[in-house]
Amino acid sequence: MAILEVKNLHKSFGKTEVLKSVSFSMEKGEILSILGSSGSGKTTLLRCINFLEKASGGQVFVDGSCIFDASSKEKPSPAVMRERQLNFGLVFQSFNLFPQYTALENVVLAPKLQAAERADFKENKKKILSEIEQNAMNLLDRVGLAEKAGNYPCQLSGGQQQRVSIARALALDPKILFFDEPTSALDPELTGEILRVIKDLASKHMTMVIVTHEIEFARNVSDKIIFMDGGVVVEEGTPEQVIGNPRHERTRAFLSKML
């Protein structure tokens, strides 16, 4: 069964139709890259799936169960919404770290708040919190920032901040991790460190959806590539098909500009 299935997603801002019936699906452990020029709707697609925008039409399924249906009238409770939200992790283009917290505090904030709601939290408080801290340190170590755990975001480079934000998303153990142009806000010499982290996650079969402009990287790391233009999926397939041998004129035009 597909871990993520998106069916006929529509999104309009006023009269502008940004997504026109976008559908795709992916399997567990797969890495899907979404390519397309700015304004093609790829970021909006990501934001709709992650509940940051409300799609005007369509459905989203995770592991076969519907987590979003635009035609549904019922409004899920905040608790249900959170549970659905936590299927996903999202890494933002502009990191959005919390400036008043250290790298480690950024990573542990949400897990600690979640743990506080557990029934056995009071009895095992110390143990639970130290597990969360330990897990967060392991994640920071994994993105190569164990020594920076005590630093505030303003003391870190853009690449380091983005790596902290990846660790922060991983700390909640999402089923699918989304990246919204994770290297676009970075100086070119810093993109490499982010791409290395994503590759490392790929080698551990993390299910990921990556919106990116890094064509070469997408070709290397992805199992599947979607090319979007004008709010529709123009072309979909393996990297060899979409990048190596594009069938559509629009894909070819885009790739010739980018490569």
Place this chain on the structure above:
Amino acid sequence: MDKFIEVFNSLTSGFGLNCIIFLSTLVLAIPLGLIVAFGSMSEFKPLKWLTKTFVWIIRGTPLMLQIFVVFYAPGLLFEIPMRSRLTAVIIAFVINYAAYFSEIYRGGIESIPVGQYEAGQVLGLTKKQVFSKIVLFQVIKRIVPPMGNEIITLVKDTSLARAIAVAEIIMQAERFTKEGLILPLFSTGLYFLVVNGLLTLLFGYIEKRLNYYKG
């Protein structure tokens, strides 16, 4: 020497009233301002416009007029005269300063980038947690300088209480001018300078403490 003690005592007791007005206003207007701020940011339009109109009227008219209205209106309009002049002054000050504080809060809250809320949301935080754990602290850091400014103005504004004959420090000092003494009047300035000097130091210290991060 006796004169000096007499002046010192009456100025100090007058300044006691200034301090009472100052502290009561601070304690009450700081939370009330937050309620007003939420009202002016409400998505419920009637509440939003009601609050905005309230803020417009309060900020658009003189505080002295507001003091007169609070003191005289209940008696003249409803025949329930205001018993205590000091209470009337404090009510007027609290309303006035809540309106000013609310605008500072609103500016602070609205200046927080939307990405902070979104990051909180995708991490599964409730709206309450996003506000209390992420936004609030950043707002406090941003509003400390304008709040410091406003609070220093409040210290000086307390002398407006004399408008309805609350015997605050300047009114006390003015009595001595009839005896040909100008020094008491000058001395009142010292009281304000000392308090505001201390407040300036305090706010400088708070700002410095909050400066452990940028952004």
